[in-house]
Amino acid sequence: MKYAFTHANLLDGSRDMEVRPSMTVLVENDKIVSLKEKGSVPEGFEEIDLQGRYLMPGLINAHVHLPGTGKPTNASEASDLAAKVDKSKLMQTVLSSVVKKNILTSLNAGITTIRSVGEVSYRDLANRDMINIGKYVGPRVLACGYGVTVHGGHTDGLMGIPCETPEECVKVIRDNAAKGADWIKIFVTGGVFDAAVKGEPGVVRMPYELAKASCDEAHKLGFKVASHTESTEGVRIALKAGVDTIEHGARMDEEIIRLYKENGSAVICTIIPALAIARLPGEMTKMTEVNQYNAEVVMENIIESAKQALANDIPVGLGTDASCPYITHYALWREVYYFAKFCGVSNAFALHTVTLRNAEILGLSEITGSIEDGKCADLIVTEQNPLEDLTALKDVSLVMARGHFIREPKVKRIDYIDQELDKLL
Numbered sequence: 001m002k003y004a005f006t007h008a009n010l011l012d013g014s015r016d017m018e019v020r021p022s023m024t025v026l027v028e029n030d031k032i033v034s035l036k037e038k039g040s041v042p043e044g045f046e047e048i049d050l051q052g053r054y055l056m057p058g059l060i061n062a063h064v065h066l067p068g069t070g071k072p073t074n075a076s077e078a079s080d081l082a083a084k085v086d087k088s089k090l091m092q093t094v095l096s097s098v099v100k101k102n103i104l105t106s107l108n109a110g111i112t113t114i115r116s117v118g119e120v121s122y123r124d125l126a127n128r129d130m131i132n133i134g135k136y137v138g139p140r141v142l143a144c145g146y147g148v149t150v151h152g153g154h155t156d157g158l159m160g161i162p163c164e165t166p167e168e169c170v171k172v173i174r175d176n177a178a179k180g181a182d183w184i185k186i187f188v189t190g191g192v193f194d195a196a197v198k199g200e201p202g203v204v205r206m207p208y209e210l211a212k213a214s215c216d217e218a219h220k221l222g223f224k225v226a227s228h229t230e231s232t233e234g235v236r237i238a239l240k241a242g243v244d245t246i247e248h249g250a251r252m253d254e255e256i257i258r259l260y261k262e263n264g265s266a267v268i269c270t271i272i273p274a275l276a277i278a279r280l281p282g283e284m285t286k287m288t289e290v291n292q293y294n295a296e297v298v299m300e301n302i303i304e305s306a307k308q309a310l311a312n313d314i315p316v317g318l319g320t321d322a323s324c325p326y327i328t329h330y331a332l333w334r335e336v337y338y339f340a341k342f343c344g345v346s347n348a349f350a351l352h353t354v355t356l357r358n359a360e361i362l363g364l365s366e367i368t369g370s371i372e373d374g375k376c377a378d379l380i381v382t383e384q385n386p387l388e389d390l391t392a393l394k395d396v397s398l399v400m401a402r403g404h405f406i407r408e409p410k411v412k413r414i415d416y417i418d419q420e421l422d423k424l425l
Helices: 075-085 089-108 123-132 166-179 208-220 232-241 254-263 271-279 289-311 332-343 347-361 390-394 415-422
Strands: 002-010 020-028 031-037 046-049 054-057 059-064 111-116 140-143 147-149 160-162 184-187 225-229 245-248 266-269 316-318 379-382 396-401 404-406
Touching: 002 379, 054 347, 059 316, 059 332, 059 347, 075 089, 089 111, 089 123, 089 396, 111 396, 123 140, 147 166, 166 184, 166 208, 184 208, 208 225, 208 232, 225 232, 232 245, 232 254, 245 289, 266 289, 266 332, 271 289, 271 332, 289 316, 289 332, 316 332, 316 347, 332 347, 332 390, 347 390
Parallel strands: 002 046, 002 054, 059 111, 111 140, 147 160, 147 184, 184 225, 225 245, 245 266, 266 316
Antiparallel strands: 002 020, 020 031, 054 379, 379 396, 396 404
């Protein structure tokens, strides 16, 4: 497994990256071993002549859910199905195959690292382990397993285990740790799906005491904590409790900015799921008028949160919330596109965010996220230059994940979803 990528227009993942033309990148097994301008191909290396195409780090999706495809599903039906999975080995096997398919869709779309942030029946952990022992070639997976929520809270009965006391939160976290989770997920606020009235999509559900107990136990065991949080007060509670990443986010005040900095916490920006629910007809997304109204509120909060974070040197990462209505596992390029469009960053900074910045937030920057000597060989190739047009990320022509080479990546797209989302570009 020795490859020489020659005649590459290199984008290295750095903050202010520019195209480095006519580069040769040598890969041996799962590592990048050399970057040089032009040069001959060493003996024993297979030459992959990119002929001026664009070579860059594999993309990182910092927020996904793996059981769904993006096709809209009635929430009560999804909860009923989830309740049955833990009781049935057959249904666990079926769900594992669905999760595998979605993971491979991500890989073929150029996503070489994903973080799953709340799943059903630990199927994310099961598939991560299959990838890691070589059962199939897939991206790097950071898995949360079940999240910690409260009765009536966000994802209760779906991806979260409801708790009433600190002791119950601790038990869920210890169970997750015993099963091999990589991160811990908690749900501090409600969301678009479970808001009862217009204007309250991020009502606080989890009391501070439960959030604090969850963070304390997770940190004691060596885990970082991600928190679903969609209101200013929810962000305040989550940060005071000690979470490491705020998922989605909300407008900040001075205290919240200070808490972010004191904690070293980051915010994960997820514009496209709220955009799809807010702007597409409810009959398409199976969302109510209240859902649509609240999605608009959430989207505005997410965008403002990201802009405030950038202005105050708070780390911002990107994720898609894949499995939400109309959000597929190949849609990360759309989030990158909207991050640049709505948050006012350059295309170079947006590409840096979905590669090296995400790696830094997830604790992987020594391993992946940029093209450097000694880093893992997580690479993608595009025909066009994403620094000129981020939609170039929509179609990747080559993918390498931890040294495994996918020469002809193919994504099975859901045409009606893409057609509707394209109207929003």
